[in-house]
Amino acid sequence: MLYIHVGQVERECIRTIDPYFNRNKSKDWFNRDDVKKIIKNIDLSIAVKDEYIESPVFGGMSPTKLSTGCKAVILMAVLEKPYIYATKCGDNCVPDILEISRNKDVHITLHHIMQFPESGFEAVIAESGKKVCTFGGFVDEYYRIRDNF
Amino acid sequence: MNTIELEIISNQYVCKFYFERRINVIKGDSGTGKTSLLELVRDTSPDIIKNISLDVLVADDLGWKALMTASKNAIIIFDDSNVIDSAEFAKCCYEYVVKNNLYLLIFNRESLKIEQNGEGSGYMPHISYSIDSIYRLCSDGINHWLEPFYNLNTFNQSSKLDICITEDSSGGFEFFNKLLNMLSVEHSDGGKSAIVDKIERMSIKDKNILVVFDRAAFGCEIEKFVNKLRDYNITVLDSYECFEELLLRSNLFLNNQEVKRVFNNLPAYANKYCLSWEVFFEKFLACITKEKPYKYLHGKRLRECYFEECGSFSFCTFELSQKCDLDIKGSKLDWLLKDTKYSYLLTFHDNGKNITRKMSAF
Numbered sequence: 001m002l003y004i005h006v007g008q009v010e011r012e013c014i015r016t017i018d019p020y021f022n023r024n025k026s027k028d029w030f031n032r033d034d035v036k037k038i039i040k041n042i043d044l045s046i047a048v049k050d051e052y053i054e055s056p057v058f059g060g061m062s063p064t065k066l067s068t069g070c071k072a073v074i075l076m077a078v079l080e081k082p083y084i085y086a087t088k089c090g091d092n093c094v095p096d097i098l099e100i101s102r103n104k105d106v107h108i109t110l111h112h113i114m115q116f117p118e119s120g121f122e123a124v125i126a127e128s129g130k131k132v133c134t135f136g137g138f139v140d141e142y143y144r145i146r147d148n149f
Numbered sequence: 150m151n152t153i154e155l156e157i158i159s160n161q162y163v164c165k166f167y168f169e170r171r172i173n174v175i176k177g178d179s180g181t182g183k184t185s186l187l188e189l190v191r192d193t194s195p196d197i198i199k200n201i202s203l204d205v206l207v208a209d210d211l212g213w214k215a216l217m218t219a220s221k222n223a224i225i226i227f228d229d230s231n232v233i234d235s236a237e238f239a240k241c242c243y244e245y246v247v248k249n250n251l252y253l254l255i256f257n258r259e260s261l262k263i264e265q266n267g268e269g270s271g272y273m274p275h276i277s278y279s280i281d282s283i284y285r286l287c288s289d290g291i292n293h294w295l296e297p298f299y300n301l302n303t304f305n306q307s308s309k310l311d312i313c314i315t316e317d318s319s320g321g322f323e324f325f326n327k328l329l330n331m332l333s334v335e336h337s338d339g340g341k342s343a344i345v346d347k348i349e350r351m352s353i354k355d356k357n358i359l360v361v362f363d364r365a366a367f368g369c370e371i372e373k374f375v376n377k378l379r380d381y382n383i384t385v386l387d388s389y390e391c392f393e394e395l396l397l398r399s400n401l402f403l404n405n406q407e408v409k410r411v412f413n414n415l416p417a418y419a420n421k422y423c424l425s426w427e428v429f430f431e432k433f434l435a436c437i438t439k440e441k442p443y444k445y446l447h448g449k450r451l452r453e454c455y456f457e458e459c460g461s462f463s464f465c466t467f468e469l470s471q472k473c474d475l476d477i478k479g480s481k482l483d484w485l486l487k488d489t490k491y492s493y494l495l496t497f498h499d500n501g502k503n504i505t506r507k508m509s510a511f
Contacts, residue, residue, distance in 0.1 A: 015231065043180040057161055057182075057290050068229060069179020087258050088229055090178035111234075112258040113376045139376045 002101035002123040004138070005109040006145050013109050014075065015085040021071040022064045027051050030063060034077050038096050042070040069093045076100050076108070083107040091115040113139060151416050153252050155224065156200040157189050164189075164293035166254075169416040171246050171424055172278040174255045174368065175295065177286035182293050183256055187228055203252065213238075217245045227255045234259055239276050246424050256286075262369045277425035278368035281388075299371055303387035304359060310384065310497060311356040314348060316341045316363060320451035321392035325361055327456040328482050329497040332359070341370050345377045357382045363391035365427035389491075393430035393447065396455065399485040401475070407437060442473045456481050 005013070014020050027050035029035050036047045043066055045055040055061050066074075069089040073096045076082040086097065086108035094114060098121050100106055107126070116123075119134045125141045132138045155166040162185050177183070189197060190205050204223040208216050210231050217225065218241070232238045233255055245251060255261070261276045284295035304310075313329050315322045318336040326334040335351075337343040341362055348358065360374075360383055367374070389395065402408040411418045411433065415426075423429040431447040438445045442465070443454035453462040459477045460470060470476065477484050486492050 058185075065184070067180040067184060088179075090176075090180070090258075092178040092180070112260070113372055136380075143373060143377060 001105050002098065002121075003105065003107045003126045004123050004142075005107065005126040006111070006142050007127050007149070009085060009109050009111075010083075013083045013085050013107075015109075017068050017072045017075070017085065017088050018064075021066075021075060025051070025063055029074065029078050032078070034100070035074055038073050038077060039066065039070060041096055042073060042090075042093055043067050073097060073100070076106050081105070081107075083109075085109045086114065087111045089114070110142070113142065151414060153202045153224065154200055155202070155205065155254075156198075157186070158198040159189060159196065161291065162186070162189060162293070163291055166293075166295050168252070168254075168282065168284075168295070169420075170279055170282040170426065171251065171420055172242070172253050172255070172261075172276060172368075173282045173284065174257060174261070174278065174298075175284045175286050176256075176258050176298055181286045181288045183228065183286060186293065187226065190226065203250075214241060217241045217249070217251065220251060221249045222251075223249075224252045224254055227253065227257065229256060233257055233261055242276050243424060247420070247422065260369050260372055275369045277366035277427055279365045279390075279426065280367050280371045281364055283368055283371065299375060301375070301385045302383065304384045304493065308359075308384050308496075309357045310359045312353060313359040313361060314344060315361040316344055316367075317361070317392055319448050320445070320455075321361070323451045324392065324455060328486075328494055329359070331497045331499055341367055344370070345373055348378060348381065354381055357384065359384050359386075361386060361389070363427050364388070365390040365394070365430070366425050386491075386494075391427045391430050393427075393434040393445070395491050396445065396485075397430060397434055398490045400487065400489060401443070401455075401485060402437070405437065442469050443475065454481075455485070 009015055030047045030051055030053070031049065039045050039047045039053065043055065045053050045066070047053050051063050053061050053063060053066070055065070058065065069092070072084050072086060072089050073093050075084055076097060077100050084107070086093075087110055089097065091114065094116060097106065097108070098116075101123070116135045116138055122131065122133055123138065124131050125145065127145050128141060130141050132141055152167050152169055155164070157164050162182065164182075164186055187207055190207060201224070204220075205226065206216055206220055206223050207226045207228065208230065213227065213230065213232055214237070227233055242253070246253065261278060280299055281297065283298040285298045287294055287296050310332055313325060313332045313334045315325050315334065315336045318338060322334070322336040335347070337347045339347070344360060344362060348360070358381060362385070397408055398412070419426045419429040423432070434445050435447065443452055445452070453464055454475065458479060458481055459465055459473070459475055482498055483495060486495055
């Protein structure tokens with residue numbers, strides 16, 4: 001399940017994605033099929049083996065050169081209990097975030113309107129416990145909570 | 150300086166950005182090359198060609214304040230910064246951006262709306278920035294460019310409208326109420342941040358709604374506006390900066406050399422004096438009308454001179470009219486807007502003779 005926190009960023013939430021990722025990455029991550037797919041979908045790059053990645057623009061590169069959004073989604077996939085500041089993620093990260101959250105609990109903080117699909121997904125707004133299944137439902141609950149801060 | 154350029158060319162990365170205002174927000178998908186841009190900005194290698202109007206500096210969450218305080222004539226880039234929604238950041242913007250001739254390029258998906266809790270510094274106005282300075286970073290892999298992030302339906306002469314909501318509850322509302330007299334015109338009753346709630350409360354999903362807001366200062370509100378009202382038939386005014394800009398573009402100032410000079414080089418004048426163009430237009434209009442019978446003050450009642458025939462209202466006495474440079478007979482609103490940037494608004498004005506549509510619709 002995807003849990004969306006829209007209030008203040010809590011201490012447990014990873015907000016500084018780049019340094020956290022660069023410090024904690026492990027070469028095994030990049031041999032996983034789900035991580036390879038994320039890198040392909042978001043950064044259009046190929047994780048060849050271990051930490052060797054091929055980008056269509058830069059050629060061979062290290063995972064530290066992946067985009068912040070891509071790193072954030074990889075962390076959602078590999079951490080046991082991910083809690084990530086997903087306002088660092090562009091809208092092209094949405095399909096992968098939803099896919100990961102179908103198989104495990106993923107907590108994210110959002111301080112912007114992420115463009116979820118109009119329908120066909122499930123998430124819980126953490127502050128209210130309200131389940132949302134449509135983009136409109138997410139938008140309404142997001143502003144209901146944030147406007148009453 | 151009219152347009153700020155930021156061009157960087159290397160064998161793997163080309164970016165050409167042009168912007169006019171002091172506060173610029175850039176959003177976009179992940180993986181479009183933002184991090185690479187920052188690397189190239191910092192890189193002084195001779196193979197990188199840079200055409201940049203001013204020095205470029207990159208702020209981080211620890212040193213941003215010192216950078217804004219001490220830097221002059223520079224573009225400062227904030228990359229996914231955690232400070233941009235703080236009262237301290239807003240305060241620094243108001244204090245140093247114009248004074249130090251700074252242009253901010255803010256890569257961030259959050260609104261610059263200040264988080265109210267925990268700051269303890271009392272009331273702080275949100276940073277006024279234009280919806281036209283919110284961009285999407287686009288890329289084809291090597292080339293990078295900026296496009297407007299928000300594309301709203303804009304008003305044209307074939308637009309079908311039923312109702313108009315204005316952000317302004319004073320002069321602007323009064324003017325639009327007279328001008329669009331074939332429509333029902335209401336104000337949001339709480340400025341720009343109350344527009345969305347007002348429209349939702351009115352239950353007008355089936356109506357064609359013209360919303361008049363000041364684009365020059367609506368940056369903080371636009372995300373909510375677009376997402377909350379996505380099922381409504383909303384139309385907005387194309388490149389309408391604010392009410393004062395509309396008046397300055399009217400025939401009232403057609404032969405005013407100072408106004409001509411300003412509009413011929415608007416970014417240079419507006420950026421020189423104000424963080425927000427909205428404030429610039431307010432001050433400029435107040436300044437050039439201060440000795441006139443049609444004196445304008447932002448937030449105050451609009452004088453009849455802007456919508457009533459000269460000599461037809463009690464304020465326009467014989468003595469005053471002798472000192473006035475206006476003597477317009479017939480419809481003042483027609484005269485004001487005819488052949489101007491905003492003449493299309495006259496489509497919904499019928500000199501007050503026939504307002505059956507307004508009366509029957511609501």
